[in-house]
Amino acid sequence: MPNRLFGHSSLAGRTLAVASTADIVLRPGEVILTFDDGPRAGKTPAILDTLDRYGVKATFLMLGSAARANPALAQQVAQRGHTVGSHTYSHVDLGTLDRQAALEEIAKGEAAVSAALAGSGEAMSPFFRFPYLSQTGYLRTTLLQGDLVVLDVDIDSKDYYSDSAQAVAERTLERLDARGSGIVLFHDIHQRTVDMLPDFLAELSARGYSVVTLAPKNGGVFARSIITAELDALRGGY
Numbered sequence: 001m002p003n004r005l006f007g008h009s010s011l012a013g014r015t016l017a018v019a020s021t022a023d024i025v026l027r028p029g030e031v032i033l034t035f036d037d038g039p040r041a042g043k044t045p046a047i048l049d050t051l052d053r054y055g056v057k058a059t060f061l062m063l064g065s066a067a068r069a070n071p072a073l074a075q076q077v078a079q080r081g082h083t084v085g086s087h088t089y090s091h092v093d094l095g096t097l098d099r100q101a102a103l104e105e106i107a108k109g110e111a112a113v114s115a116a117l118a119g120s121g122e123a124m125s126p127f128f129r130f131p132y133l134s135q136t137g138y139l140r141t142t143l144l145q146g147d148l149v150v151l152d153v154d155i156d157s158k159d160y161y162s163d164s165a166q167a168v169a170e171r172t173l174e175r176l177d178a179r180g181s182g183i184v185l186f187h188d189i190h191q192r193t194v195d196m197l198p199d200f201l202a203e204l205s206a207r208g209y210s211v212v213t214l215a216p217k218n219g220g221v222f223a224r225s226i227i228t229a230e231l232d233a234l235r236g237g238y
């Protein structure tokens with residue numbers, strides 16, 4: 001018999017309309033599910049099926065390179081009602097790049113994810129996550145000043161460790177219980193993540209959590225303007 005920690009009656013929670021990172025404020029028992037590094041054939045579809053079965057929506061921070069390689073899958077994620085943001089083009093550690101190269105990598109990732117969604121009828125959302133959670137003050141400030149919403153991580157499932165699916169689920173639930181709410185980081189590229197998700201969502205429901213859907217407040221604005229302006233300034237021209 002699991003401990004019921006929160007009183008939400010349904011696992012599907014509210015939709016949170018977000019214009020900036022500061023808008024992401026969760027109430028006790030609220031969880032945001034995020035999946036990075038996809039889309040990946042053989043993994044992402046199974047995760048979508050599980051999310052459907054539990055009636056919840058997640059946010060997918062896609063790599064530009066992965067979205068470009070799997071545009072139909074990227075479109076499927078958006079068309080099934082999930083939020084799609086970006087995570088650079090090729091998953092480089094932005095902290096190791098100079099400012100111009102880092103902004104170009106972010107812009108290239110966004111452009112590729114956006115291009116993959118073209119024709120799907122669904123817009124990309126302005127959510128962005130730093131690869132390896134590696135950020136510089138300059139990059140964070142620049143992105144926060146623009147339309148891009150930096151999506152932080154409260155609970156890292158560490159699903160990239162070679163643990164069992166059960167160990168990942170237990171670890172993540174333990175950290176979530178200790179915190180009471182939060183943004184959970186998963187990756188839709190690992191089989192153990194596919195395997196752990198049904199039990200994880202069943203436990204969330206049993207413990208009375210609700211899964212919040214992230215939505216852009218202005219419907220899919222693009223951060224290109226601020227990044228382009230910054231790049232022009234760095235290049236010394238306009």
Ligand SMILES: [Zn+2]
Nearest residue numbers: 036037131132
């Ligand atoms: Zn990543």
